[in-house]
Amino acid sequence: xxxxxxxxxxxxxxxxxxxxxxxxxxxxxxxxxxxxxxxxxxxxxxxxxxxxxxxxxxxxxxxxx
Numbered sequence: 001x002x003x004x005x006x007x008x009x010x011x012x013x014x015x016x017x018x019x020x021x022x023x024x025x026x027x028x029x030x031x032x033x034x035x036x037x038x039x040x041x042x043x044x045x046x047x048x049x050x051x052x053x054x055x056x057x058x059x060x061x062x063x064x065x
Contacts, residue, residue, distance in 0.1 A: 002027040002028050002029045003027065003028055003063060004025050004026070004027045004063070004064040005025070005026050005027075005028065005061055005062060005063050005064060006023075006024070006025055006026075006060070006061075006062050006064055007022075007023065007024065007025075007026050007041075007045075007058070007060060007061050007062075008021065008022070008023040008058075008059040008060040009021070009022055009023075009042070009045055009056055009057060009058050009059055009060075010022075010056070010057040010059065011049060011051065011055060011056060012051075012054075012055040012056075012057075013055075014051075014055075021059075023060075025064065026045075028044070038058045038061070039053065041058050041061055042056040042057070042058050043056075045058070
């Protein structure tokens with residue numbers, strides 16, 4: 001079972017003129033003791049949207065209890 005996190009992040013459009021904000025629950029299949037830094041989280045989110053990690057800006061990331 002994965003660990004669930006509440007997250008808020010910005011996604012930059014490919015043409016770099018539009019930015020959309022998203023929020024919700026994300027579930028990761030990593031060990032509970034694993035601590036990810038913001039760049040790793042941005043890379044995971046970007047991968048989910050087929051974007052480059054530079055197109056994702058993490059605003060908030062906190063575990064759900």
